[in-house]
Amino acid sequence: MPKPSKGTKKTVAKPSSKIKIKINGCWHTFEPERDIEPTMTLSYLLREKLGYTGLKVSCDEGACGACTVIMDGKAILSCMMLAVEANGHEILTIEGLAKDDPIVEAFAQQCEPGYGTALQCGICTPGFVMSTKALLDENPVPTMAEVKEALSGHICRCGCYAGIAQAVTHASEKIAKKGEES
Amino acid sequence: MKQPYTPRPNSNRKFVGGYRPRIDAWEKARGKVEYIDDITLASRFPGMLYAKVLRSPHAHARIKEIDVSQAEQLPGVVSVMTYKDPEFTSLKPTNAGWTDGVDTVSYDKKMWADFNDRRVLGDYACWVTDEVGAVVAAESEEIADEAIRLINVQWEVFPFVLDPLEAMKPGAPLIHPDMTQTNVLPPEKMGGEDVFLDKGDVDADFAKADVVIDGTSIHHNATQASLDNWCCLVDWTDEKLTLYSNSYEADQSRMHISEMLGLPLHKVNVISSYVGGQFGRGDTGEQPFFLFTAVLSKKTGRPVKFKHTRRESFHDSRQPAIYYGKVGAKKDGTITSMYFKSIGNTGAYADHSIFALKFAPLEISEVSFAHIPNVKLESYAVYTNKLPACMMRGVGNSQFNLIFGHVVDLLAERLDMDPIDLCIKNFGHEWGDFPDKSLMEVLKQGAEKIGWSKKRNKPGQGQIYDKIKKRGVGFSLHPAWHAEWQEVRRGHIPISITLNPDGTVILNAPTVETGTGSNTCNVLGCSESLSFLGVTPEKIHWNHVVNTDTSMKDCVQTDSAVSYLQSEVIATAVEELKREIFERAESVLKAKSKDMDIVDGCIFVKKNPDQCLTVKELLFKGDLVPIVVTKSRLPNASKTGVPYFANFAEVEVDTDTGKVDVLHLVVINDCGQVMFASGAEAQQVGGQVMGMGEALTEEIIYDEITGVPLNFNWIDYKIPTMADMPEIDPILLEIWKGAGEYGACGIGEGTLTCTPRAIMNAIYNAIGVRINDIPIKPEKVLRALGKV
Numbered sequence: 029m030p031k032p033s034k035g036t037k038k039t040v041a042k043p044s045s046k047i048k049i050k051i052n053g054c055w056h057t058f059e060p061e062r063d064i065e066p067t068m069t070l071s072y073l074l075r076e077k078l079g080y081t082g083l084k085v086s087c088d089e090g091a092c093g094a095c096t097v098i099m100d101g102k103a104i105l106s107c108m109m110l111a112v113e114a115n116g117h118e119i120l121t122i123e124g125l126a127k128d129d130p131i132v133e134a135f136a137q138q139c140e141p142g143y144g145t146a147l148q149c150g151i152c153t154p155g156f157v158m159s160t161k162a163l164l165d166e167n168p169v170p171t172m173a174e175v176k177e178a179l180s181g182h183i184c185r186c187g188c189y190a191g192i193a194q195a196v197t198h199a200s201e202k203i204a205k206k207g208e209e210s
Numbered sequence: 211m212k213q214p215y216t217p218r219p220n221s222n223r224k225f226v227g228g229y230r231p232r233i234d235a236w237e238k239a240r241g242k243v244e245y246i247d248d249i250t251l252a253s254r255f256p257g258m259l260y261a262k263v264l265r266s267p268h269a270h271a272r273i274k275e276i277d278v279s280q281a282e283q284l285p286g287v288v289s290v291m292t293y294k295d296p297e298f299t300s301l302k303p304t305n306a307g308w309t310d311g312v313d314t315v316s317y318d319k320k321m322w323a324d325f326n327d328r329r330v331l332g333d334y335a336c337w338v339t340d341e342v343g344a345v346v347a348a349e350s351e352e353i354a355d356e357a358i359r360l361i362n363v364q365w366e367v368f369p370f371v372l373d374p375l376e377a378m379k380p381g382a383p384l385i386h387p388d389m390t391q392t393n394v395l396p397p398e399k400m401g402g403e404d405v406f407l408d409k410g411d412v413d414a415d416f417a418k419a420d421v422v423i424d425g426t427s428i429h430h431n432a433t434q435a436s437l438d439n440w441c442c443l444v445d446w447t448d449e450k451l452t453l454y455s456n457s458y459e460a461d462q463s464r465m466h467i468s469e470m471l472g473l474p475l476h477k478v479n480v481i482s483s484y485v486g487g488q489f490g491r492g493d494t495g496e497q498p499f500f501l502f503t504a505v506l507s508k509k510t511g512r513p514v515k516f517k518h519t520r521r522e523s524f525h526d527s528r529q530p531a532i533y534y535g536k537v538g539a540k541k542d543g544t545i546t547s548m549y550f551k552s553i554g555n556t557g558a559y560a561d562h563s564i565f566a567l568k569f570a571p572l573e574i575s576e577v578s579f580a581h582i583p584n585v586k587l588e589s590y591a592v593y594t595n596k597l598p599a600c601m602m603r604g605v606g607n608s609q610f611n612l613i614f615g616h617v618v619d620l621l622a623e624r625l626d627m628d629p630i631d632l633c634i635k636n637f638g639h640e641w642g643d644f645p646d647k648s649l650m651e652v653l654k655q656g657a658e659k660i661g662w663s664k665k666r667n668k669p670g671q672g673q674i675y676d677k678i679k680k681r682g683v684g685f686s687l688h689p690a691w692h693a694e695w696q697e698v699r700r701g702h703i704p705i706s707i708t709l710n711p712d713g714t715v716i717l718n719a720p721t722v723e724t725g726t727g728s729n730t731c732n733v734l735g736c737s738e739s740l741s742f743l744g745v746t747p748e749k750i751h752w753n754h755v756v757n758t759d760t761s762m763k764d765c766v767q768t769d770s771a772v773s774y775l776q777s778e779v780i781a782t783a784v785e786e787l788k789r790e791i792f793e794r795a796e797s798v799l800k801a802k803s804k805d806m807d808i809v810d811g812c813i814f815v816k817k818n819p820d821q822c823l824t825v826k827e828l829l830f831k832g833d834l835v836p837i838v839v840t841k842s843r844l845p846n847a848s849k850t851g852v853p854y855f856a857n858f859a860e861v862e863v864d865t866d867t868g869k870v871d872v873l874h875l876v877v878i879n880d881c882g883q884v885m886f887a888s889g890a891e892a893q894q895v896g897g898q899v900m901g902m903g904e905a906l907t908e909e910i911i912y913d914e915i916t917g918v919p920l921n922f923n924w925i926d927y928k929i930p931t932m933a934d935m936p937e938i939d940p941i942l943l944e945i946w947k948g949a950g951e952y953g954a955c956g957i958g959e960g961t962l963t964c965t966p967r968a969i970m971n972a973i974y975n976a977i978g979v980r981i982n983d984i985p986i987k988p989e990k991v992l993r994a995l996g997k998v
Contacts, residue, residue, distance in 0.1 A: 081248035082241025084486070086437040087520040091924035094437055122241035135239040139231045142212025142940065144892030149725025150238030151245055151437045151486025180933035183924060185435050185487050186725050187899030188892055189932040 047115045052124030064111045071095045071106035074121060082122035082154045093182030096155040097121050103162035122154040130202035131160050138195040146195035148186035156182050160196050169200055215887060215942035224741050225734040227884040233730045233752060245486045246456040250443040250515050259288055259347040261503050261516040262354035264361055266335030266342050269370035269595040269917025270383060273333040273343050277362040281346060284360060286353035289510045292344045297505045298331040301470060307561040311768035313699045314462045317469040324398040325560035327386050330498045336385055336558030337595050338918050347506040347514050370917045374555040374592035385593035395591040401564035407575055410584030415547035419538030423620045426534050427612040428983035431527040432904040434602050435929060438486025439523040444504040445513040451504055452479045458488045458722045460756040460764045470501055480758045488724035488767060490601035491526045524922040528602035529566045530555040533613035543627050545636045547584035550613060554591045555599060562600035563591040570606030577689045577852055580640035595917050603900060604959040615686030615967030616982060630657060633687060641851040648853040648880045648946040655941050656685055659876040660858040670978020678866045684971025686964035687856035692769040692956030693948045697845040704762040704842035705779045707787060711829035711836060713811060715750045719776040720764040722756055726958055727889030728772035734886055735777025739784045743825055744811035770956025773885050781951040783841035790837045795828050846949035853880035853946035853955060857964040861972040865995060868988030870973060872902055872936045877961055880943040883954040893958045894940035901965025903930045909985045
């Protein structure tokens with residue numbers, strides 16, 4: 029399958045209407061061709077056009093998970109989706125998480141003995157955080173096997189998987205505690 | 211709940227060695243940290259162009275003719291330059307092995323001065339995807355890509371060779387015929403002769419030894435695979451050149467550019483920030499693509515960005531090496547002679563091959579084999595048409611450990627000894643007591659954690675699980691190599707501490723943070739040193755941007771040694787800071803400096819402790835100018851020896867499918883002083899991912915017919931994920947002690963050096979057949995078991 033390129037103009041039929049994507053709670057309207065070319069990936073639109081650089085493009089072919097964002101509640105690889113495919117959908121990037129997001133907090137705080145931190149160089153971290161969010165939104169108390177399954181599409185070359193798994197467990201606990209409080 | 215490590219008795223550290231989050235964890239977890247690709251967004255550099263380079267489709271070829279006219283006519287293309295342009299023909303030949311990153315060197319002092327085998331842009335290609343012939347600057351990456359496709363090249367294609375043993379034979383295709391008449395790199399001054407150590411007489415000893423064993427091991431082209439692909443942006447639109455890059459060497463990059471492009475140092479500014487993983491990739495800062503990007507910027511008068519795709523980032527690798535080892539010993543297990551010979555697959559360019567092949571074995575022989583009377587080391591680095599290969603989280607250590615751990619296991623089996631006892635009996639180091647305390651403790655702790663005495667079988671004779679599965683345990687050990695005395699080549703290490711009037715601190719301990727956690731180590735070291743001021747880590751700001759115009763020289767994240775080197779300098783800056791504070795306090799407290807002291811941020815007169823004020827009060831009474839102390843010193847050269855580290859593994863082998871499952875890994879590092887426990891354990895745990903990947907799944911595969919690499923992507927180059935990793939137990943020890951306040955050593959590289967051999971020995975223990983070439987894929991296991 030040819031990989032979608034990001035900027036080259038190709039002659040295709042003009043979509044009749046504007047493209048609307050809800051990003052982090054706000055609807056954005058794009059003019060087809062002018063703002064979004066048919067071959068533009070969602071990751072390119074988010075990073076290069078809109079400045080959401082929290083998601084990272086590393087492999088650009090769906091193998092590493094660094095570009096993960098949430099679309100309509102599901103974790104997706106934004107490098108594997110065309111921007112036009114997001115038309116009418118709701119996207120959440122890491123910038124859209126609350127400042128005190130329990131998952132971010134759990135990843136940042138992980139330091140308990142025996143597992144190491146949940147991040148080192150940090151370049152894969154936003155992707156892991158977003159997949160964790162999608163997982164915990166659907167399954168608030170996952171088993172370790174479910175955590176591994178949900179996050180095994182991500183590569184952390186620093187190898188912080190053990191710390192990440194701990195962070196997911198702690199995030200789950202934090203969310204439960206918040207639920208009790210409210 | 212796992213247990214924290216046990217600090218050295220009576221060490222009483224307040225901050226150093228603690229379990230706590232990284233100082234950058236919050237920003238990183240929120241996606242706020244900007245890496246090079248974020249910093250160089252087009253919106254921040256108006257008029258920015260994108261560069262691409264022509265890549266060779268052939269393993270070995272020269273450009274006969276090149277026609278760029280079609281590329282030049284493509285709308286959006288701003289410039290196409292070729293190797294024929296004077297901007298390139300005027301450049302000196304170079305290599306990517308100026309330095310291993312430890313020190314900054316000039317062109318004349320570069321480490322491998324004899325191997326100037328690279329051209330910034332030449333007409334000669336030595337491996338498939340070699341950067342060669344032409345570069346393009348265009349308005350978008352896609353246009354630049356398209357322009358590259360429109361370049362018409364007539365290649366003169368030469369025969370190629372991928373296997374170093376083939377490449378050594380007479381008549382093999384010569385990779386660099388302009389430089390050498392053989393593919394074997396000639397001996398030179400840094401690495402010495404082919405036989406680079408010949409102590410005693412190994413042959414005579416083998417003839418009379420009670421027991422002699424020998425074996426081989428083969429290491430492959432693993433790749434660093436940082437997620438942060440190589441990228442740079444050069445703005446050379448007026449006299450001054452500014453480079454933004456994710457090289458981990460800012461000062462060396464500045465020197466490289468200055469020397470190669472003939473610019474004075476103050477006209478070159480190199481800016482680097484956080485890097486998304488390094489692991490030794492690119493060896494050093496001196497990358498040819500910085501230079502062709504710079505030339506394009508000059509030519510077009512616009513900032514130019516050059517970025518490798520993930521596939522193009524398969525650009526560096528760990529050097530594959532074939533090792534032969536032979537050991538002679540007495541019946542009681544005393545080793546009397548050791549001989550190692552290696553053949554390294556250098557790949558297309560020499561880079562640091564000699565370093566990997568000669569320095570690592572020499573280092574271990576100087577410490578661990580120092581008392582063994584007969585030792586001979588011999589090495590050959592061989593050019594082939596594969597991707598260049600050298601550093602990857604260590605330089606040659608992993609390859610050497612693969613044979614070292616092998617001969618230890620072989621000899622122990624022959625002598626019917628426990629290999630742990632054999633190690634304790636034979637290895638220690640030159641300066642230490644015998645047996646070596648660090649080595650003993652490392653092995654003792656590892657053995658306990660893995661369940662050595664219970665789980666170790668007679669090879670292949672253990673219990674059978676699920677009718678077809680066999681289990682085994684194994685280990686390997688290695689001396690560390692990043693004590694302070696081994697870092698002397700760095701030269702002066704500068705830091706500065708700015709004490710603000712309100713008692714907070716700005717710490718300038720410049721380094722390009724690649725994820726190692728040295729920034730947190732430094733903040734902990736700084737708060738430890740400044741605890742007399744009541745400074746806690748939260749009150750310290752560490753500057754993460756290295757900018758060669760405004761920063762001091764960066765301490766490069768090589769050898770994992772930044773974890774303590776800068777903290778040692780910080781510790782020596784304290785007296786000067788105190789002196790400055792006392793001087794300022796003299797007029798206020800109406801006392802002499804020598805009569806004052808500070809505890810918990812309160813300055814007082816020793817004879818009359820009531821006569822006191824806080825540092826904040828002092829500075830707010832004055833001119834509100836922060837106190838700045840800048841300190842720089844050479845690493846402490848006292849030869850304190852080195853500590854040991856080891857890995858233990860338990861595996862389960864499916865004898866029907868050949869699949870190896872690692873069940874448990876234990877990684878033990880004697881650190882001297884743990885600087886930051888959570889960070890050190892993250893290195894230990896994380897290293898196992900890379901080590902286990904190298905041992906079992908990671909491998910670059912070439913089409914032998916065409917020389918084309920087939921898996922330059924992360925679908926087919928298999929990096930372990932969370933689902934693949936077993937239980938890992940990290941163990942930190944403080945047994946050995948180095949020089950200085952902390953006496954620490956770097957451990958990052960030494961977390962995975964022994965992992966592959968530990969797994970291999972465990973596989974042997976499980977199935978009773980040795981497999982000595984990694985990665986150990988199922989087919990190799992089945993072949994070893996005689997099933998295919």
